[in-house]
Amino acid sequence: MQNRKNDRKKLKTLVKLIILVIALASLFYLSIDRLDLEEQSPTSVSQNQNSQQEEISQPKQNQEEVTGEMFVHMIDVGQADSFLFVQGENTMLIDCGTRGEGDDVVSYLQELGIEKIDVLVGSHPHDDHMGGMKKVIDAFEVSQIYVSDVSNCEITSNWYATLWETIMEENLPHQTLKNGDYFNVGQMQVELLAPIAYQGSNINNYSLVMKVSFGQTDILMTGDAETEIEEEILALGEDLDVEVLKMGHHGSDTSSSEAFMQATSPEYVLISAGIANKYHHPCETTMQYLEDNQIPVYRTDESGTVIMETDGKTIRFDKKPGDYLSGDELEQKKAA
Numbered sequence: 001m002q003n004r005k006n007d008r009k010k011l012k013t014l015v016k017l018i019i020l021v022i023a024l025a026s027l028f029y030l031s032i033d034r035l036d037l038e039e040q041s042p043t044s045v046s047q048n049q050n051s052q053q054e055e056i057s058q059p060k061q062n063q064e065e066v067t068g069e070m071f072v073h074m075i076d077v078g079q080a081d082s083f084l085f086v087q088g089e090n091t092m093l094i095d096c097g098t099r100g101e102g103d104d105v106v107s108y109l110q111e112l113g114i115e116k117i118d119v120l121v122g123s124h125p126h127d128d129h130m131g132g133m134k135k136v137i138d139a140f141e142v143s144q145i146y147v148s149d150v151s152n153c154e155i156t157s158n159w160y161a162t163l164w165e166t167i168m169e170e171n172l173p174h175q176t177l178k179n180g181d182y183f184n185v186g187q188m189q190v191e192l193l194a195p196i197a198y199q200g201s202n203i204n205n206y207s208l209v210m211k212v213s214f215g216q217t218d219i220l221m222t223g224d225a226e227t228e229i230e231e232e233i234l235a236l237g238e239d240l241d242v243e244v245l246k247m248g249h250h251g252s253d254t255s256s257s258e259a260f261m262q263a264t265s266p267e268y269v270l271i272s273a274g275i276a277n278k279y280h281h282p283c284e285t286t287m288q289y290l291e292d293n294q295i296p297v298y299r300t301d302e303s304g305t306v307i308m309e310t311d312g313k314t315i316r317f318d319k320k321p322g323d324y325l326s327g328d329e330l331e332q333k334k335a336a
């Protein structure tokens, strides 16, 4: 009896052992399967990533196929801004100079044979950007007005009130823009980078910052946005590389921080400023950076109106680049 009991015990132990071995073996197999899956999954993810990248870049490539040219007129409006974008029959005017310069902007456009403005942008409600806007609205058919939301600022200027009376009376389509908005004007694509979050009292910092793209040519229009806003834009972590940069705030040292200049890495820069302006724009530090980095600068205080032309690949200007003198130095040179 004792022997049989022992034999059964031995048999039971053997069966248990076999079951354990089978269990261990299947666990081992399962873990190998898992390993295989894990090894496969990164490959399949990267394949997905590749296909996603292709999908993302595909429409961009299509967008980069443009026909004809885009012209950018940096209109000489003294110590102010007014930039006319023309692409085929399509027109966009960003800022209109001061109240005093409004008539000059109107006649400049009329001389070009322009009768309608598809998109009229007021970067921010300062006289040197939107002062001339009423005269432009009175003179041309305007399809769409884009402005910045400044509803938490108290703007008491009479000219600004009159401008809005006109816009409301004429029932002109108008809309505020912010970061993340897009619109097209013909083949020109416009992406809004700012405003983002700024809520302070500096009206310059409500400037619409817009990337205008035509084919592979990107031009960044910054209004008078200062370094605080440049930091907000940099914090977005987007690719900011552009071919042309309109220097912020007429070349003031309150804009165009080194970090922003490096991120945008422009091949050419535009500065709209008036000779002998009381703000000393463009500033010495700004011009020194441009000289140190040998970035060609086109400036209205030296060259008057400057016209840029691009087929979406190559960029040409109708004037030679200006020098790297600050506003004050240029004033002294011209006086001498």
Ligand SMILES: [Zn+2]
Binding pocket: 080, 081, 126, 128, 129, 224, 249, 250
């Ligand atoms: Zn300004």
